[in-house]
Amino acid sequence: MKWFAVLLLAWSLGADARAETCPAGAFRNQGNAPDLLVLAPVESIPAPGLRWLFLDGRRGSTLDADSMVRCRSGAVEVRTHDGSWRRWSPIELARTDVEFTSAATPLAGRLIEPAATAEPLPLVVMVHGSERTPALDSPYAYLLAAQRIRVFVYDKRGTGRSAGQYTQNFELLAEDAANALAQARVLAAGRYDRAGYFGGSQGGWVAPLAATRAPADFVAVGFGLVVSPIDEDREQMIAEAHALGLGPEALQGIERLSKATAELLTSHFESGYEALAAVREDPSTAAWAGQVKGEHSGAMLLTPEAELRRIGRARFDNLELIWDYDAVAALRKLEAPLLWVLAEKDREAPIERTRDLLLSLASAGQPIDIHLFPDTDHGMVEFTEAPDGSRQVTRITDGYLRLLGDWIRGVSAEPYGRGVRLQEPKTRLPD
Structure with missing residues (x-):
């Protein structure tokens, strides 16, 4: 069972290495290709992991199995193109x-x-x-x-x-x-x-x-x-429609949907229900409803009117956004x-x-x-x-x-x- 003990030791050493805490902050490569690197804690990465980000936009986590950034003895190291590791200097x-x-x-x-x-x-x-x-x-x-x-x-x-x-x-x-x-x-x-x-x-x-x-x-x-924000929602729906290959009839329906939801939002759900109902009842709407979403209009289209009247503002208009x-x-x-x-x-x-x-x-x-x-x-x-x-x-x-x-x-x-x-x-x- 010596092989098992060796594997266990190797695994534990690797786990310890991955668990080392890198110092958050900024670092500089002192080699032939100057570059900058930062490490910072983010909520989506559990401790002791840190997000790393290079000036050229490469990014990842120190917990990634193939991370090109690692911590050794409290210092930050970066894997080079030939597979070796180079220590980077901290920027104060x-x-x-x-x-x-x-x-x-x-x-x-x-x-x-x-x-x-x-x-x-x-x-x-x-x-x-x-x-x-x-x-x-x-x-x-x-x-x-x-x-x-x-x-x-x-x-x-x-x-x-x-x-x-x-x-x-x-x-x-x-x-x-x-x-x-x-x-x-x-x-x-x-x-x-x-x-x-x-x-x-x-x-x-x-x-x-x-x-x-x-x-x-x-x-x-x-x-x-x-x-x-209203135009953002509209333009997003139009872009989705083009990506789906939808034709002029669908685009006309999306325009009417945008106007209806805009009235609902700017009136804080006091008016606009009739216009939205007309879009729902149009037979051509079935071809794109559920596929075109935008920021909010797609969800509003699929929400029954009774529910919109009851919780529409709480669901879609609860953050004081200035829609227009x-x-x-x-x-x-x-x-x-x-x-x-x-x-x-x-x-x-x-x-x-x-x-x-x-x-x-x-x-x-x-x-x-x-x-x-x-x-x-x-x-x-x-x-x-x-x-x-x-x-x-x-x-x-x-x-x-x-x-x-x-x-x-x-x-x-x-x-x-x-x-x-x-x-x-x-x-x-x-x-």
Whole structure:
């Protein structure tokens, strides 16, 4: 039974190695190919595991069986192309935790910055998307800090260490972001040269609005939308219909469905039932009902009217979302330079109308820098697509994270992976 003892010993040593705790933070490769790496705890990965993220977008978990990042004797090692392991050096980052108040609500924040330097560096506040997860240990915050940026993160109200109730009210969230920037300016006083916001996804609605309320030197947005949440739902359904190969009759039905659900939502379920019933009763609806979903309209179509009248608002309209939010109006008020990065094949937030509106604003003279990364989905992720249309995320696209860091620092080192800068406008802005 010696072979069993040997296997047991090998298994236990391997388990101990996998269980070693890597230090969270940022690391640098000192070899011939300089690179950055961050490790951070996330709720989806059980301790002692950490998520790892490279500057070029490769990502994973230290608990993955084939992880290319491991911990040995308290140090971080990365597997090279030839299978050997190289130790990476830690980047010294300072963390300062603080509690600040916004709209009478205590919020938890953290300033993450390069340690032992008083050199003026850019200061950025990270604005949330729609997630409910804590943000104080965001791997993106550490990666920006590793690029010599002072980064302020905070737990969204109702999440993590922050008090209050979770909401998607853009007005209130913009107030929180503006107060976060004010707090960040105090913490980093004398150590920053320009200050602004970065928002991803839903943060694309919130960050520009915050910049109209508190002075900001720049705003950066990733995979956000200029159209309203109602339009987002409509465009998502149209994209789904095209992917399914549905014809003009289905598209007309989807347009009528969007108008009906928009009336329900903007009236807080006081009206719109008759229009929705007409869509349900149309014989052509059966060809696409259940397949076209959008953000909410597909589910509302399948929900019986009696149930919608009873719990419709509690189910679909319980987060104070401003359904017909006028994002164009907020952008027109914005004076700070704006970076907007689009994911070409974004299913959650289709880009067509947003791209055209941004290009029109740029053509009208606003300082907007628009970049598009091909073959990417929401989150600037690359993916593989199965025959049934389902997608499996592989990584964050190369160039996106470096573009954010460079743009915030006010430098440019193109090309950024396969990203392209957009130029020519296609439509006029609505009056």
